[in-house]
Amino acid sequence: xxxxxxxxxxxxxxxxxxxxxxxxxxxxxxxxxxxxxxxxxxxxxxxxxxxxxxxxxxxxxxxxxxxxxxxxxxxxxxxxxxxxxxxxxxxxxxxxxxxxxxxxxxxxxxxxxxxxxxxxxxxxxxxxxxxxxxxxxxxxxxxxxxxxxxxxxxxxxxxxxxxxxxxxxxxxxxxxxxxxxxxxxxxxxxxxxxxxxxxxxxxxxxxxxxxxxxxxxxxxxxxxxxxxxxxxxxxxxxxxxxxxxxxxxxxxxxxxxxxxxxxxxxxxxxxxxxxxxxxxxxxxxxxxxxxxxxxxxxxxxxxxxxxxxxxxxxxxxxxx
Numbered sequence: 067x068x069x070x071x072x073x074x075x076x077x078x079x080x081x082x083x084x085x086x087x088x089x090x091x092x093x094x095x096x097x098x099x100x101x102x103x104x105x106x107x108x109x110x111x112x113x114x115x116x117x118x119x120x121x122x123x124x125x126x127x128x129x130x131x132x133x134x135x136x137x138x139x140x141x142x143x144x145x146x147x148x149x150x151x152x153x154x155x156x157x158x159x160x161x162x163x164x165x166x167x168x169x170x171x172x173x174x175x176x177x178x179x180x181x182x183x184x185x186x187x188x189x190x191x192x193x194x195x196x197x198x199x200x201x202x203x204x205x206x207x208x209x210x211x212x213x214x215x216x217x218x219x220x221x222x223x224x225x226x227x228x229x230x231x232x233x234x235x236x237x238x239x240x241x242x243x244x245x246x247x248x249x250x251x252x253x254x255x256x257x258x259x260x261x262x263x264x265x266x267x268x269x270x271x272x273x274x275x276x277x278x279x280x281x282x283x284x285x286x287x288x289x290x291x292x293x294x295x296x297x298x299x300x301x302x303x304x305x306x307x308x309x310x311x312x313x314x315x316x317x318x319x320x321x322x323x324x325x326x327x328x329x330x331x332x333x334x335x336x337x338x339x340x341x342x343x344x345x346x347x348x349x350x351x352x353x354x355x356x357x358x359x360x361x362x363x364x365x366x367x368x369x370x371x372x373x374x375x376x377x378x379x380x381x382x383x384x385x386x
Contacts, residue, residue: 087143089117089170089185089249092162096124096152098176099133101292104212106137106144108179108290114186115143118168122161123148156263156312163252163260172249179208179290187284188249197227199279202248206287210294217287220244222272224281229340230347232280236273237331237355239362243268245281247289254278259337262330263313265305265323274334277348306369320373322366324359328352 091109095102109119121134121144131148138144147165149158163171170192174180181203188201207215222241224232246268258274261267275281305323335348356363 087116087118087168089114089172089189090162090166090168090252091117091119091172091174091185092159092166093119093121093174093176094124094155094158094162095121095126095130095134095176096155096158097126097128097130099126099129100210101177101294102130102133103137105174105176105179106133108181109174110137110141110143111182112180112185113182114189117143117185118145118166119143120145120162120165121147122158122165124155124158125149125152154263154312156261156267160260163255166252169252170249171252171255173247175247177292177294178247179292181288181290184288185249187286187288191282191284192249192251195280195282197280198225198282199254200245200248200250200275200281201284202245202281203284203286203288205244205289205291207291207293210292212292215293218242218244219285220283223283224272224276225283226280229277230344230351232276233273233335233348234351236269236276237351239269239359241269243272244283244289245272245275248281250275251279257337259333263309264326264330265308265312266327267312267330270327270330270334273331274338277334277338277340306366320370322370324362324366328356328363331355 093105093109098105106119106121109117123130123134123146125148134144134146134148138146145165147161159173162173170189172188184203187203191201192198202220204217204219206217209215220241222235222238222243222245224235224245226232226235254275257278258271261271272281305327306321309321309323309326331352332349335345335352340348
């Protein structure tokens with residue numbers, strides 16, 4: 067995925083009516099021709115129809131542009147933007163949110179799909195309960211051919227009335243970040259730093275959203291997650307590799323992905339402007355997180371040390 071030079075001004079896309087829709091589905095894409103049409107079709111088939119599908123094409127070189135333009139010509143809800151140059155996956159994910167002007171927003175990947183009731187069911191939860199900032203569903207996992215691999219509920223439970231309890235849940239490393247593609251209140255997203263160019267950015271924003279309100283899961287597999295060989299966590303197995311991929315500035319430097327994640331968790335607490343007593347409880351949760359993940363933090367130092375030695379030897383001409 068990557069960027070988009072707009073074909074229409076922000077907030078003035080091809081919406082379904084003269085009235086601004088309540089929901090924007092943000093779809094960033096780069097060279098997504100294999101699964102893009104199926105993803106778009108699943109959004110356009112929603113039973114709730116008052117939405118805009120905001121697509122930001124990061125200067126794709128395959129058939130992505132043609133696919134998007136064809137859908138935009140047929141359905142006024144498709145608001146297509148294209149970048150002149152590829153500006154990176156994180157820029158593109160943030161761009162689709164910046165291009166939206168609606169009450170609710172959700173990120174959506176070009177290789178996933180939605181059951182027809184997804185938006186309707188999530189919106190009903192948000193409209194019913196103002197304490198909920200984001201609503202998502204359980205997942206059905208499929209492979210590259212569309213065959214079902216399994217069904218799963220999220221391991222993270224963030225519907226507590228206590229924000230520190232929610233934060234403590236969000237920072238865990240044993241969940242798969244299912245809430246990340248939930249339908250979310252846009253005004254809450256605007257209080258966050260959005261997505262950062264570091265590994266596990268989705269986990270950080272989930273934890274940050276939890277500082278502002280409850281995240282609720284619909285226990286039905288309405289979200290369809292596609293696993294295939296080209297997904298980033300398959301291509302870039304380690305957090306260090308993903309950090310370099312996400313930000314070209316990290317390509318030659320030393321990276322400390324778990325230390326960076328710890329820092330970003332704390333920055334999210336600072337941004338939330340919560341009472342000092344709750345900040346202290348969050349700080350204690352992060353101290354415990356550091357203890358539980360000390361092996362990961364130590365591995366950061368070990369990997370960086372080895373890379374530093376290798377770089378020094380290379381520069382000294384001692385490595386071929």
